Amino acid sequence: MIVMHSKDLVNWASIGHVVDDITQISPKLNYDRMNHHGRGIWAGAIRFHNGKFWVYFCTPDEVFFMSRASNPEGPWEPLHHIWEVAGWDDCCPFWDDDGQGYLVATHFEDNYKMHLFKMSNDGKNLLMDSDVIFHQYKGSEASKLYKIDGLYYFFHSEVRVESGNEVRVVMMLRASSLYGPYEEKEILHTHGVEMDREPNQGGLVQAPTGEWLFITHHGSCGYSEGRTLSLLPVNWVDGWPIIGEDVDGDGIGEMVWGGTKPITGYPIVHPNQSDDFNQPKLEHHWEWSHQPRSNKWSLTERPGFLRLHACIPLEIGDFFTVCNVLTQRGMKTANSQVIVKIDISGMEDGQEAGICHMGTQYCTLGVIQEGNVKRLKYNDTGEFTFGPSIKDSILWLKSTWNLTGWNNYSYSLNGEDFQNFGGQYKLNWGFYRGDRVGVYCYNERMETGYMDVDWFQYHYADNQELQQL
Structure with a gap:
């Protein structure tokens, strides 16, 4: 779980x-x-309470976990397993004025019933006899609990019929007592994939200026950038936070596609970054596909390089079972480009290594060594194209894509002149995470050989284009 600032x-x-x-x-x-x-x-959900940052989250099979830290950069306390149970999601902590802690979550396997628990003083246990079901509707989830001006607000989303179609809508419950009774109101219309891509999960934030805003992701699936983030204005009307803009005057907000930043004076920040691997640790934007083999990668064996040792996939021919695939999230801009410079002099027979995109499918451009011969290999989810032999030790590999989400690979022997190779690959959303771009290394015959990555450069549209997007 990445912490962002x-x-x-x-x-x-x-x-x-x-x-x-x-x-x-x-x-x-x-x-x-x-x-x-x-x-x-x-x-x-992340909350600041009693001098610490607290994070609570669910997994669908193991469910409730928590950790906390004095500094959001870490170190975070060892992960604490609160309750081993299946079928819950979207939990959020809340501490009332008297210091009592609560946790709200959805039991989606039990018809999406939303529960409220009291927590122990240290926040590490649920007091099971305090369990209350306070709401249930089709698809009710994404809960956040607030206390604003003496009133309790339960934010959530659920599935309702809008204009004849089932869409996920943004709802709010409000009461003067934590246990109700609650009033209910829809606070943001969503119209589906084609109209607004269903903004839904998220949270209310108050800026230092006093202005209220809503940070949300769009629930629609299938986009290569994953679930896109939006920041929407919030206007309080009769004690209700109306999200977006009430265009037709029905008391319910609509999606807003542009506006003025609430806080000015800070520069554009690229969430994905290039890397020269000169740091003692991997940068935070990198993530492994699963927990890696610690002895199969190194930043110290050759200082200034990332060394990936080859390992045998758990299932031959299945890229998703290659250990130590290192990726970062691909962005959706008018022009995205990744160039990686690699040293393949340490490769051995049976080894393959290179650049990859990874989602619900995958696509790689790399070098495969057979005997003493190295040659290019393009792999689109099991469909191979083999290219010319590579005699040099240094190779540059490039991936380019744009707003359409179509990717093209190319390679260079001098870092300047690039030749296209392979077909076009459609980037895809990949288990909610969006497309991941990175590097890989494996050997289907034996655990020998390695690849050294000198640098990984990620180029975006220029700042003027980014400001217009």
Whole structure:
């Protein structure tokens, strides 16, 4: 779970991770199992309470976890497993004025019933006899609990019929007592994939200016950038936070597609970054597909390089079972380009290494060595194209894509002149995470050979284009 930081709610930078070792969640997330794609950390919540930052999240199979830290960059306390149970999601903590802590969550396997629990003083246990079901509707989830001007607000989303179609809508419950009775109101219309891509999960934020805003992701699936983030204005009307703009005067907000930043004076920040691997640790924007084999990668064996040692996939021919695939999130801009410079002099027979895109499918451009011969290999989810032999030790590989989400690979022997190779690949959303772009290394015959990555450069549209997007 990445922790991100912003001064203006628009430009965000990765500053750390809550969970260093995801096998604390499940052994299925380890390199020797790797069968938990899409089943790891689901929507969580971060809150500041009693001098610490607290994070609570669910997984669909192991469910409730928490950690806390004095500094959001870490170190975070060892992950604490609150309750081992299945079928829950979208939990959020809340501390009332008297210091009593609560946790709200949805039991989606039980018809999406929303529960409220009291927590122990240390926030590490649920007081089961306090369990109350306070709401239930089709698809009710994404809960956030607030106390604003003496009133309790339960934010959530649920599935309702709008204009003859089922869409996920944004709702709010309001009461003067935590246990109700609650009034209910829709506070943001959503119209589906084609109209507004269903903004729904998220949270209310108050800026230092006093202005209220709503940070949301769009629930629609299938886009290569994953679930896109939006920042929407909030206007309080008769004690209700109306999100977006009430265009038709019905008391319900509509999606807003542009506006003025609530806080000015801060520069554009690219959430994905280039890397020269000169730091003692991996930068925070990098993530492994599963918990990696620690002895199969290094930043110190050759200082200034990332060394990836080859390992045998758990299932031959299945890229999703290759350990130590290192990626970062691909962005959707008018012009995105990744160039990686690699040293392949350490490769051995049977080894393959290069650049990759990874979603619900995958596409790689790399070098495969057979005997003493190295040659290019393009792999689009099991469909191969082999290219010319590579005699040099240094190789540059490039991936380019644009707003349409179509990717093209190319290679260079001098870092300047690039030749296209392989077909066009459609980037895809990949288990809610969006397309991931990165590097890989494996050997289907034996655990020998390695690849050295000199640098990884990520280029975006220029700042003027970014400001217009």
